[in-house]
Amino acid sequence: MKKFFLFFLVVFVTSMSAFSQDTLIRLNDERIICKIQKEDAAAVHFTLYKNGKKFDTFLDKSEIKSIIYGNSASMQSSNFDKVSLGAGLGMDFGGLGLNLLVYPQRNIGLFGGVGYAFAGTGYNIGAKIRFVSENTKSKATFYGLAMYGYNAAISVTNATEFNKLFYGPTVGFGFDYKSHPSKKSYWTFAILLPIRSTAVDDYINDLKDHHSIEFKNALMPIGITMGYRIILN
Template sequence: MIRFCILSILLNLFLTLDGLAQNTLITLNDSTKVKTEITAISDNLLFSKAGSFNMSEIYSIRFESKEEYDKKEVFANILRTYPIAVYRAGERLSNLDQQKKLPEPVAKTTINEYSNRPNTDFASTAVTGDFGIGIGLDYGGIGGRLTLLPSKNLGVFFGGGYAFAGFGYNAGLNFRATPDKRASFILNVMYGYNAAYAISGASQLNKFFYGMSVGAGVMVKQRRNTNAFWAFELLVPFRSKEATDYYNVLKSTPGVRIDNPLLPVAFSIGYHFAF
């Protein structure tokens, strides 16, 4: 019951924080879509939390709500002087300078026209994965974790390391609510070892048990190096009855000493480098 209450709280936190994601959608001429927050406009450059963009690279900008538009109205009015389609929620706004012509719709643009274009600032800083070293189930005990990111919010990871009873591992999915921000809520779902027993002087009793685990926490980027970050997580392992029964057997075995209780939660901490 405790595990399911904790899991429910973690999932509610994730859904709440995920709803706080950025509310401005930028569509580039090559159809790339970036959900972010505009921070400044200067000298034909738009600055956002996802990076900087040249005005000539932008096809449209959509403020997802009227409240978001009202907060950024100064920026919106500047954008409307450029040949950029500006939307307030679902409403297309007219350009303030009618002499400027809007770019052709993206649907009329072929992929080949843009295949040789240099990367934008956003593309050049895009993260495809990360590697970290740490302690916890998702690091295989004491070890490393490799994460590949098919998208900026979703990753696939494998962690392996030393778990006292031998080699431990876990593999699963990693969700990042707001990866463009310095701090982001994260949620992990994984399968691998979630209980390991290492008995000093009686290695024949060492044993691993495997099953699902879920975890939630936060990743915090370094101020001077945004490609490096710390990850802190609270993990809930769903252990099998066999794992619990084996723990009880060990406790009642003469000559076997178990110092640590079998807790319903675990923790992990790691330091990662993005690539």
């Protein structure tokens, strides 16, 4: 009876261990059956059993396509977007336009945007640094950005010859919101701080003093971005 109980206990523990195993799926679709111990911003640390031996190792998140936790059918993607195309409103979208974003490295992205900026065609190119959460279930990813391009637009009604775009640096911060980790699209929001030269105020004053143009709206000291991005890769 005692031997039977010990045998049953071993089988039970082994079954429970197998039941709670996790699965890592690499970019080449190779599956690694393991037990995940922890995750950090760069890698997944796990325990692997081979030929009756235990190995503690890790795998860079850049090499992982997705993760299946335990026996759950839900799949958490740990492979953040590398290339995405967005449409939205904001200086990083060139005004009202499109923005292409490429991440050559997990946390650092390069982007270019072009669109309609009310006084003409606007553009911006820049870099984005995202702060990836260690919590793979997090829906928001915060980021900072810096760019160069149009950061002020002067539009004169019924006198388009005075329309003018000004160019300079802009910095900002925001967050991306994805409702589900496996979703292939997400929203992006940001607050932008344009660093404008004195040429902008000089031009406005010149239009007021020498062309009798009245301005009903002053330039906003900050800008807001709102867009929707489609993940291409």
